[in-house]
Amino acid sequence: MSRIELRGISKRFGDTPVLNDIDLSIAAGEFCVFVGPSGCGKSTLLRLLAGLEDPCAGEIEIDGKLVNDLPPAQRNVAMVFQSYALYPHMSVFQNMAFGLQHRKLPAGEIERRIADAVRILQLDGLLQRRPKELSGGQRQRVAIARAIVRQPKVFLFDEPLSNLDAALRVQTRLEIARLHRALGSASMVYVTHDQVEAMTLADRIVLLQPLAGKKDAASVAQAGAPLALYHHPANRFVAAFIGSPAMNFVDATVQSLGDGRVLADAHGMLYAAQLSPQGLAVGEPVTLGIRPEHVLLGEGAQRARVSHVEHLGEVSHVYLELPGVSTPLLAKSACDDIAIDDVLAFDMPAQVMHLFRADGVAQARGDAAERSVDAVDG
Incomplete structure (x- = not known):
């Protein structure tokens, strides 16, 4: 189980500030959701955790280890993108096995891990299909399964439901919640602009407040349990964002x-x-x-x-x-x-x-x- 610590994290792209002095602790095994309107730095914060971006200031610690200088492959995290990022010329099985084969795991271990992921995400009968033969919901489940077989300490989800229709969003949301219960030892960090997703999935919500002006970067408006933000919003921005209507x-x-x-x-x-x-x-x-x-x-x-x-x-x-x-x-x-x-x-x-x-x-x-x-x- 991995605890995540962010201390004084700031990020800018050129002259544009994006995140300002973010301090955040994510408990081991916690499902933490970054939520907020477009442009408030949610995905940037996730990419910093993954190692796909470097912070301009501050420290990132995973499982007690400073990871600022570690490449993504050495952070023991797995990221699920909204675009699925599946190899179109490979079957479902090959997509799931590719990373494990690259790490030179034994064939028997690869098959065991894939069988476990197939069982958890109900992918039976799809292993020989290619991505173009799958529905959007099936592709997303394959992308999640590919992350599961890596057995990471931290799962990172970047708006994984945004490309799905309303019915599939609800179904996949339930599957992600079930996945977290099944893999209770893994920490999950999830990005969304949808406060309903945040309220229904999160153990803890981190609501990011967007830029107030050209010189002001986004910051944490409030962090806490979903019902804490609902009943006790810290400010008007939180009160307006959390709750539907x-x-x-x-x-x-x-x-x-x-x-x-x-x-x-x-x-x-x-x-x-x-x-x-x-x-x-x-x-x-x-x-x-x-x-x-x-x-x-x-x-x-x-x-x-x-x-x-x-x-x-x-x-x-x-x-x-x-x-x-x-x-x-x-x-x-x-x-x-x-x-x-x-x-x-x-x-x-x-x-x-x-x-x-x-x-x-x-x-x-x-x-x-x-x-x-x-x-x-x-």
């Missing part, structure tokens, strides 16, 4: 402060948030945030007109007009009889309300409030 945001002003409670005025409508008032001041401009699944329809003192409805079958997305707010408030509802122009009562419970200050940093909760939030979806 995205969190609602409403500009407001602090009206009053109490013990573990903040009251805010949003264009004449008052909302309470169960948060620590520390550091806040009455009259301070803030942004309130609440997830669509936490907005309660049909109860509460507030009322709003329905401006749009999306009926999705199991759930409906209901958009509410709020005074002075250009973007409608989105709520999820199990009801399918809500119509445009209906006027609905709604509530935004204080225990699940978020508050962000002018710099985007989230206002902290007290211990009791955190337990209350964690219990909402429990």
Whole structure:
């Protein structure tokens, strides 16, 4: 089992900074997902781990060994690319065996490793086919199998599902999760721009925040367990990125402060948030945030007109007009009889309300409030 340590990692291409002072520890056997929008350095960070790029500053350690100067072949990592990177003129068996034959492993050992990978990834019957005879999902499984037979200490996945259709993405995602359970001793680092993949696969998410300007490189916005980022986002960027549909945001002003409670005025409508008032001041401009699944329809003192409805079958997305707010408030509802122009009562419970200050940093909760939030979806 291999622990990965990144200390002070920075990377630039020419005059363009990409990553800035990244400090990160990935536990042995952990499934760690790098997630973020395009252009935030996710794949670059993965390539640094693989040895395909060199850092401009900082140290990379795998299994207690400094690897900055080691070529990819000596790092004991295996990378799975979104393009599959299979040899088109070789059969599935030959693709899987090629690297092992290059290392001069005995034929019996090669066959044993391939048989294990075929069993894990259900590739029976495909060994004599060539890549052009396979579906996209089968090609991706072969690419993963080729990595498995190497028996690396670390698996690196670079957006492996991006070329698959929606149904295959779900199927392959489940297979990768099952693979991690089957190979529990191996660490896995996975890059995606899809926060649903990150939430469903990761033991721990590392959310990278993209360039804020030409002189600013990407950095870690927040790292932690998926539900920690969902329930306790460190800033507005994290809150907006994690969760589908995205969190609602409403500009407001602090009206009053109490013990573990903040009251805010949003264009004449008052909302309470169960948060620590520390550091806040009455009259301070803030942004309130609440997830669509936490907005309660049909109860509460507030009322709003329905401006749009999306009926999705199991759930409906209901958009509410709020005074002075250009973007409608989105709520999820199990009801399918809500119509445009209906006027609905709604509530935004204080225990699940978020508050962000002018710099985007989230206002902290007290211990009791955190337990209350964690219990909402429990």
